[in-house]
Structure formats: C-alpha cells, structure tokens
Amino acid sequence: MSTISEKIFSRASGKEAKANEFIMANVDYAMAHDGTSVLAVRSFKKMGLEKVWDPKRIVIPFDHLTPANTETTAALHHDIREWIAEQGIPNFFDVGEGICHQVLPENGFAMPGKLVVGADSHSCTYGAFGAFGTGVGATDMSEIFAAGKLWFKVPETIKVTARGKLGKHVLAKDMTLKTIGTVGAAGATYKAAEFYGDTITDLSISGRMTLCNMAIEMGGKAGIVPPDKKTFDFLEGRAVEEYEPVYADEDAEYCAEYDIDGADLEPQVARPHQVDNVCDVMEVAGTKVDQVFIGTCTNGRLEDLEVAADLLKGEKVAVRTLVIPASRSVMIEAIRNGTAELLLEAGATLGTPGCGPCLGGHMGVIGEGEVCISTANRNFRGRMGTGGQIYLGSPATAAASALTGEITDPRTV
Ligand SMILES: CC(C)[C@H](C(=O)O)[C@@H](O)C(=O)O
Numbered sequence: 001m002s003t004i005s006e007k008i009f010s011r012a013s014g015k016e017a018k019a020n021e022f023i024m025a026n027v028d029y030a031m032a033h034d035g036t037s038v039l040a041v042r043s044f045k046k047m048g049l050e051k052v053w054d055p056k057r058i059v060i061p062f063d064h065l066t067p068a069n070t071e072t073t074a075a076l077h078h079d080i081r082e083w084i085a086e087q088g089i090p091n092f093f094d095v096g097e098g099i100c101h102q103v104l105p106e107n108g109f110a111m112p113g114k115l116v117v118g119a120d121s122h123s124c125t126y127g128a129f130g131a132f133g134t135g136v137g138a139t140d141m142s143e144i145f146a147a148g149k150l151w152f153k154v155p156e157t158i159k160v161t162a163r164g165k166l167g168k169h170v171l172a173k174d175m176t177l178k179t180i181g182t183v184g185a186a187g188a189t190y191k192a193a194e195f196y197g198d199t200i201t202d203l204s205i206s207g208r209m210t211l212c213n214m215a216i217e218m219g220g221k222a223g224i225v226p227p228d229k230k231t232f233d234f235l236e237g238r239a240v241e242e243y244e245p246v247y248a249d250e251d252a253e254y255c256a257e258y259d260i261d262g263a264d265l266e267p268q269v270a271r272p273h274q275v276d277n278v279c280d281v282m283e284v285a286g287t288k289v290d291q292v293f294i295g296t297c298t299n300g301r302l303e304d305l306e307v308a309a310d311l312l313k314g315e316k317v318a319v320r321t322l323v324i325p326a327s328r329s330v331m332i333e334a335i336r337n338g339t340a341e342l343l344l345e346a347g348a349t350l351g352t353p354g355c356g357p358c359l360g361g362h363m364g365v366i367g368e369g370e371v372c373i374s375t376a377n378r379n380f381r382g383r384m385g386t387g388g389q390i391y392l393g394s395p396a397t398a399a400a401s402a403l404t405g406e407i408t409d410p411r412t413v
C-alpha cells in the first residue's frame with residue numbers, strides 16, 4: 001500500500017520507505033542553473049572537493065539572467081562555464097537554450113520513477129512525467145554534487161482528482177490555479193500531490209507540466225501525474241536511460257483528498273500578491289494592465305504560444321506584450337509553424353528563450369504602480385519590479401487582455 005513517492009524513495013534508498021521516515025536517497029539527475037550553480041559550486045569548493053560524483057548525472061542550464069544583464073552576471077557565468085569544463089559535465093545548456101524545467105524534459109532527463117532534484121523550487125515540474133521532481137537549496141545541491149545522495153523526509157501524499165471536460169478557452173493553467181485556490185498556498189506543505197481523473201489524463205504533456213510546475217505554490221514537495229501512453233510517446237527516442245514507471249497501490253494512504261470540477265471551470269486569475277488569491281476571471285475583468293507577459297516554465301511552451309497567436313491573429317495588441325519561448329526548440333517550432341510571425345505581426349515582442357522578467361531580473365520588469373498579467377507561477381509583491389502588481393492567468397487570458405489592455409475573459413473576444 002504505497003504512494004508513488006514512497007515507491008520512488010524505496011528504490012532510491014534501497015529500502016522500504018514510508019511517509020514521514022527520513023532516508024538517504026540516491027539522486028538520478030541533479031540540476032542547477034546559472035542562478036543557483038554559483039552558490040552550489042562555491043559550497044562544493046569549500047568542502048575541499050575536487051571531482052563531482054558523476055558528471056553525466058548533472059545538468060546545468062543557463063536561463064535566469066541570460067543573456068547576461070550586467071558585468072557581474074557575465075563574470076559569474078564565466079566562472080561557472082570554467083567549472084563545468086573542468087568537471088567534464090556534458091549536459092551544459094548555455095544562453096538561449098531555454099528554461100531549466102523545459103530543457104530537462106525536452107532532453108529526456110525527466111522520466112517515470114526517477115528522483116530528479118534541482119536547485120530551483122519549480123523542479124516539481126518533472127512530476128509531469130511520473131518522476132519525483134523536487135527543489136533543494138544550493139548547499140544541499142553541493143552535497144549532491146559531491147556524493148550523489150541527499151537526506152529526505154518521505155512526504156505524505158494528497159490526492160487531487162479532477163473530472164470533466166474543460167470548456168473553450170479554459171486551459172490547464174485555469175485548472176492549476178483552481179487547484180491552488182482550493183488547497184491553499186500552504187495546504188500541501190512538505191507533501192506530494194498525485195493527480196488523477198479524466199481532466200488530468202486529457203491534458204497534453206505541456207498541460208501536465210503547467211500543473212506539476214505549480215505544485216510548490218501550494219507548498220508541495222512534488223506534484224505527480226501517473227505516466228501513461230502520452231508520457232511514453234513523449235519519451236520515445238528522448239529518455240536518456242531506461243526507466244520503470246511507478247504507480248500507487250489501490251490502497252495507498254493519502255493524508256487528504258480534493259476534487260476539482262473541470263466541466264464547470266471558468267478561466268481563473270490569481271490576484272496580487274498571493275498565488276492562492278484565485279478568482280474567476282470575471283471578477284477582475286476590466287482591470288487595466290500595462291504589460292502582458294506570456295512565457296516562463298509554467299506557460300512558455302509551443303501550445304501556449306499557439307493559443308496566444310490564435311487569439312491575436314490579424315489583430316493588434318493594445319499594450320506592450322512580451323512573449324518569451326521556454327526553449328530554443330519551442331522558438332524554432334514557433335517560427336517554423338508561423339506562430340512567431342502571427343505574434344510579431346500583432347505587435348508582440350519576442351525575447352530570448354529563458355526566464356525573462358519572471359523573477360524581476362531583467363528584460364521586461366515593471367515600474368512602480370504598473371500592472372502586469374503574466375502566465376508565470378508567482379505574483380509575490382515586487383517580484384517583477386518594486387511596486388508592481390502581478391495577476392496570473394492562462395495564455396488565453398493573457399492574450400485576450402493584450403487585445404483590450406485590460407484583464408479580459410478569453411471567451412468574450
Ligand atoms: C532563482 C531560483 C532560486 C528561484 C526558485 O527557486 O524558484 C526562481 O527560479 C524563481 O522562480 O523564483
């Protein structure tokens with residue numbers, strides 16, 4: 001009677017692992033990006049260590065401040081590139097390759113049954129593939145760099161079941177925001193979430209990534225969709241090694257259960273400054289916006305850009321609209337299939353694949369008193385610029401709002 005997390009931790013620790021136990025687990029893949037690798041490498045060097053445990057199992061994408069925004073960032077990037085070369089780490093993704101949580105799945109590092117740990121809180125995204133994906137701090141990452149292992153408390157699991165077919169212009173993001181609004185920003189603290197129901201199985205891989213990406217926004221240690229044919233098809237020719245899918249037992253123990261109604265779901269928006277401050281879009285419709293941002297590890301995939309392009313096709317945006325593809329391959333596909341052209345013709349700005357202004361680093365921060373509707377996962381106070389206000393919504397809601405200059409229900413344009 002085990003949950004997916006208990007089974008993954010049992011394999012990774014080599015002994016039967018049950019919720020609330022402390023175990024030492026072998027990590028399958030470890031990720032740090034330009035932001036966190038700096039600190040992880042510093043702490044690794046402080047330990048007096050020379051070589052990482054296994055260069056092939058470390059993945060380093062540069063995405064947070066790319067291209068470098070200041071001389072300081074450029075110098076830090078330079079140092080990390082040197083360290084990566086010294087260590088012989090083959091999985092290095094430099095400026096323009098994309099956001100870590102897009103790059104790892106695209107390159108087959110997120111696989112069912114694996115323990116994938118990242119020095120970034122949204123590493124829970126890998127749960128979309130049936131992995132236990134979780135974020136740790138940079139010093140914990142240095143321990144993993146050193147020995148490939150880390151202590152974990154095996155999490156309890158909540159079960160979220162979503163049923164019903166989503167309506168027109170109601171997307172995975174709306175379901176995700178609804179789930180966070182229902183569970184609450186701290187409702188799943190140090191717990192894993194397993195997602196079930198036809199609404200979930202109907203989601204594309206991209207939609208499942210949106211959902212699992214935001215598990216941390218309800219405090220979750222992980223968010224996991226049981227792998228199915230869609231998962232296996234996506235991983236075909238992509239998975240970097242063999243994997244074994246893991247499923248929960250019928251009588252697995254859940255500490256809480258939630259039901260989400262997909263059929264009657266309206267487009268959702270999270271109001272400033274908490275992610276669980278969620279409401280139907282109608283409640284905030286008409287709120288003037290200064291900027292629209294479509295991108296991030298939550299909603300910067302091809303499907304998201306296509307949704308936006310479809311709404312903006314042949315029209316002109318009323319406010320500045322930034323579109324930042326989640327990865328180089330998303331951008332290439334968007335160029336190939338005409339999506340990029342539609343967005344540019346409508347007046348949107350296309351940026352280098354990466355995090356963009358998501359965490360307020362550069363490329364599109366907002367000014368004092370400005371309002372942005374964003375497809376990202378966090379709307380914390382000041383995140384995209386001091387004194388700014390962030391509303392979170394789906395790419396459809398963001399694109400509809402771009403057309404009118406105010407928060408708009410995509411079903412009305
Ligand atoms: C910079 C990094 C540590 C951070 C995170 O862990 O989530 C960032 O990606 C974010 O989204 O705020």
Ligand code: SF4
Pocket residue numbers: 064099100101120122296297298354355358359376377
């Ligand atoms: S896109 Fe945003 S949420 Fe995702 S990793 Fe980058 S900064 Fe963090």
